Amino acid sequence: MSRIGKQPVTIPAGITLTQTGQAVTVKGPKGELNFTLPDAVTGKLDGDQFTVSPVEGEKTAKAMWGMARTMVFNMIEGVTNGFKKELELRGVGYRAAMKGNDLSLQLGYSHDIDYTPPAGIKITAPKPTEVIIEGIDKQQVGQVAAEIRSFRKPEPYKGKGVRYVGEYVRSKEGKKK
Template identity: 60%
Template sequence: MSRIGKKPVAVPAGVTASLDGQTVKAKGPKGELFFTIPDLISVEFKDGAFKVDPKDDSKLARSQWGMSRTMVSNILVGVTQGFEKRLEINGVGYKAAVAGKVVKLSLGYSHDVDYPIPEGITVVTPKPTEIVVSGIDKQKVGQVAAEIREYRGPEPYKGKGVKYAGEFIFRKEGKKK
């Protein structure tokens, strides 16, 4: 039994949610999102909440149960509050700046790295060593943050590179003489 899947997803105030077959649609102050639930999962909307249940007891249906409930919850949170990921840049001369629809990253390479910002995502640099990625789609926000981090991930000796805010980097000891 999925502990997450058992809980109903309440629709927050100010959100218009509807169920069209297997597609859950939500429209809120930040925008509009939808998610199509897999065929092995049944969903019903009553009393201002979505209830997600597996249609049978197969392993695949049970594995998609909690994921489907979480996706419905994520679209409702996304249209009301949105999501954000914070990245920190460590290293001498490492910095970031937003220029139009492009993030310019100086990460110790012989050239600057230009990352085009996808549609529906907002990237802000409050400080040259901090990047804030935000949007209504949790998957897109996480993907953009991961792609920016991938250009120069944190290394274990000096901790230089791009890391998530609050991420612990396991440090290694340098070589001895």
């Protein structure tokens, strides 16, 4: 039994959740998100509660049950409050700046890296060494943050690179003579 899957999702006031077959749509003040439930689970809307239950006899039902409930919960959270990831740049000369809607990064390469965010994602650079990514889709916010981090991952000897705020990078001892 899935502990997460058993819990019903409470729909707050101001949010509308509609279900058409396996398709779930959530509308709120920040926007609208869609998700199609896997065939191994079924969703049921009861007033301001949405419950997900597994289909009997499906092999993947247990695996999909908790995931489907969490996806619906994250959609409600996204259209209500939104999601945010913060990155920091560490290294001499590492900078981030906005050029219109694009993010321009100087990460020690011979060229600048220009990153165009996908639709629905807002990127800001309040300081030259700080990047904030905001959006309503949790998966998309995390994917954009991971893509920006992948341009220069933090290295273990000096700790230079792009890292999440609060991320711990274990440092290695250098070569000895």
